[in-house]
Amino acid sequence: MGPGGARPHLGANPAMMRALLLAAFSLLLQPTGAMAQSSQFKGWAAVSRELSIRLAPPGQPFDLDEFLPSRSMDELLGTWTTFGTEHRFRNGTPNALNMTIWHAALSGFAKAVGQSCTSPRLMFHERFLTTLHKLCTWPAPAAKDEGVLLAFWTSVMGYNASEHEYAAWRDFFLREYATEPATETVAAMTFAITMNPSFLLNR
Amino acid sequence: MQTVSRRDVIRIGALGAGTLVLAGTGPTAAADPDGDPHFFLLVVLDGGADPSYMFDARPLSMTQAGKIQNYLGEEPGVWRGSNGVTTLATRLVAPLRPFGDRFSVLNGVYMTPSFDGHLQNMNFLFSGSPFGGDSFIPHLNSPETGRPPGSLDAVLPTEPPFLNVNNHSSVVPLEPNALEQLAQRLRAAEPPRADDGLGRFVRSRIAAAAEGEGRMAAGARRMLASLDQAPDVHRKLAALRVPDGDIAPEPRAIALIAECFRLALSRSAIYVLHEQFDVHDADQAKLQPKLFTDAVARIAALFRALVETPFDAKRSMLDVTTVMVASEFGRTMRAPEMPIQATGTNHNQFANSILLGGKRIRTGLVIGASDLVDEEDAPSKAHLAMDPALEKVMGRPIDCTTLSVRPVRPEAFDIEDYLTIGSVVNTLYAAFCVPKARYRSNGRNLPAAPVLDGLLA
Secondary structure, eight states: OTTSSSSHHHHHHHHHHHHHOOOOHHHHOOOOOGOOOOOOOOOOHHHHHHHHHSSSTTTOOOOOOGGSSSGGGGGGGOOOEEEETTEEEESSSHHHHHHHHHHHHHHHHOOOOOHHTTTTSSOOHHHHHHHHHHTTTTSSSGGOHHHHHHHHHHHTTTTTTTTHHHHHHHHHHHHHHHOOHHHHHHHHHHHHHTTTTTHHBBO | OOOOHHHHHHHHHHHHHHHHHTOOOHHHHHHOOOOOOEEEEEEEEETTOOOOGTSSOOOHHHHHSSSOOSOSSSSSSEEEEEEEEEEEEOGGGGGGGGGTTTTEEEEEBOOOSSSSHHHHHHHHHSSSSTTSSSOOOHTTTTTGGOOOOOOOOOOOOOOSSSSOGGGGGSEEOHHHHHHHHHHHHHHSOOOOOOSSHHHHHHHHHHHHHHHHSSHHHHHHHHHHHHHHHHHHHHHHHOOOOOOOOOOHHHHHHHHHHHHHHHHTTEEEEEOOOOOOOOSHHHHHTTTHHHHHHHHHHHHHHHHHHHHHHHHHHOHHHHEEEEEEEEEOEEEOOTTSSGGGGGOOOEETOEEEEEEEEEBOOOSSOOOOBEEEEETTTOOOOOHHOOOTTTOOOOBBEETTTTEEEEEOOOSSOOOGGBHHHHHHHHHHHTTTTGGGGGBBSSSTTOOOOOOOOGBOO
C-alpha cells in the first residue's frame, strides 16, 4: 500500500471531516448483519499443529498434507495472508467447498488412525499409543472402559469441548458400534471428534 | 502473454461438447431448468488502475502543462459510443476494438466518497460499505432472484483480490492446477453422507453447537448449512473436467468457469488480473504502458474466449454471462512535489472506469465522464470542496434516466448528482432480478441509488 493507503480523504474541509468521521464511527457501532460475528475454521496449519502436539512424538510433527485431496487446498481451509501492513485470516468461513475438503481430509486422517490398530500408519507418542492399543481391542470390554474412552477423547479433542459433548460421543459409540471391529470403530471415533465444531472452529 | 490459438479454440469447444454428454449432468438442465441461464463474471484490475491509460484519457497538452502524467507520450484517439457520446482512449485499448460492441464504457464512476484506501474501496465495490460486509456476489445467486442457486456463489480461478470477499459467503478460490487433482481424488472418495449412523451423529453434534447465540453457534450454523450442501458440491467437483494446462491462461479460465456454470457449481466467477496497478513510485508509473498493454491483452483474450466458448449447443458463454471489468478506484493525475516527467500517482476514488457487457447489458455505449478534460477546464466548487489540491479528476454530474452528462457545475457536493458504484451494482441487481430490498443507497437516509435502465437490454 502506498502513501495514499487506508486513511480518510484529507481534502475535505474540517466540518466535512468531522461529519465523515462521525458517520464512520456510527457505522462501526452498528450491529448489522453484515458485521455479525461468526467463528471460522482454525485452518489446516492450526489443526495439523494441534494434532501433532497431542498425538505425535515430540519433535516429529505429522505431515498431514497427504490427507488433503489436492495440493494448495490447505489455503481453502483457512489461512493467514499478509498484504502490506494488513494481516488477515482468509477462507475460514465455512462453505460447501471447504466443508467438502475438511470431510475428505479428516476422513483420510481418521482412517489412518483406525488402520494403526493393525499396521502403524502414523508415528504416535508413547502415551497416546498406550491408549490406542487398549482401544484397538474393541469390542472387548477393556476398550469400553471409561478411562480409555476419556483418554482417547482428550488426546484428540484437547480440552476444547464440554463434558456433555464427550458423553454424547461416548454413548453413541457404546450404543451404535458395540460390536463393530476396532479398525472401523477407532476411525469413526476419530472422525467424529475431528468433525466436531469444538475441534474445528476457533472460539 | 499467451494468445489464443486456433488449436486452443478447438480444444475448448471440444471440452464444452464433452461436458454435454456427462451422465446425469446435462448442462442446461443442471445450470438452469427455466432455460434462461444467467451468470456473472467480474474481472478485477487490482491496485487501482489509471483510467487515463484506457477509456478516460487526456490530451497531451495537459501533460505539457504539467497537469497529468502520461508515460505513453501519445495523443489519445476518440472512442465513440453507439449513443453518440465520445471519450478519449489511448491506443492501448486497440485489442478491445473487435469487442467494442460487446461492452459499454462507464466513466467518472464514484467509489466511496470518504476513503481512498485500497481495502475500503474494494470493500465498497463488493459490499457497499468501506468496512466490508456481505458482497453483492451472493445476492446474484440468491433464490430471491427466482433462479435455483448455484452450489457456490462464485469461484476465483486466480489469486483472490486484496480483500477477504470470500470470507463473507461461498465465494471460493478454485485454482485450475489444484482443482485437477481435487476432482480426481473426489471421484475416488465417497461424498459426505447423512443417511448412515456416523453421518447423522456428526450432523447432530454440529446442530447442537448451532443452537443459541454467539460466535460459536453462528459458525456451527454455517458448518451445518455447508455440510448439507457438501455432497452436491462433492459430486459436481468430481464431475468437473479441468481444461488442459497448455491452453493459454484466459481461455483456460473461461473453459473452467464454463464448466462450473454448466454444472450449476457457481453463479459467478471473479478473475483477477495479475498486473499490479498501484503505481505510487515514478519508476512503477513509467511501466504503465506495458502494464496496460498486458492487461488489455488479457481482457481481450477473456472476451474472445467468452465469445468462442460454447455454454451449450445454442449459446456462447458471453450469451449467458454479464461481464464487469473494474478496479477499486482510479488514480490521481500526478503526485505532488514530483516533476511531471517523473511522478507516480496516488488513489482517486472520485472517478473510476468500469466496463459492462454481456447478457442483459446494452453494449457499445459510453456513459458518464470525468471533469478536468484539458488544461483549461476549471473545477466546480463541489470538486474543490472534495479535492482542494486538484490532484484528482472527478466524475461529472449525470442524469441517470437519460444517461447523459449534465452541463452543470455544482456549488456543493451532493453524491446524488453523480454516477456511483451503487448505481452500477443496482443495475446488476436489476439485470439479475435481485429484489429491490437489496438495492444499495448512496448514503444514509438516501433512497436506493438509481438503476441505469438505459444500460439494460
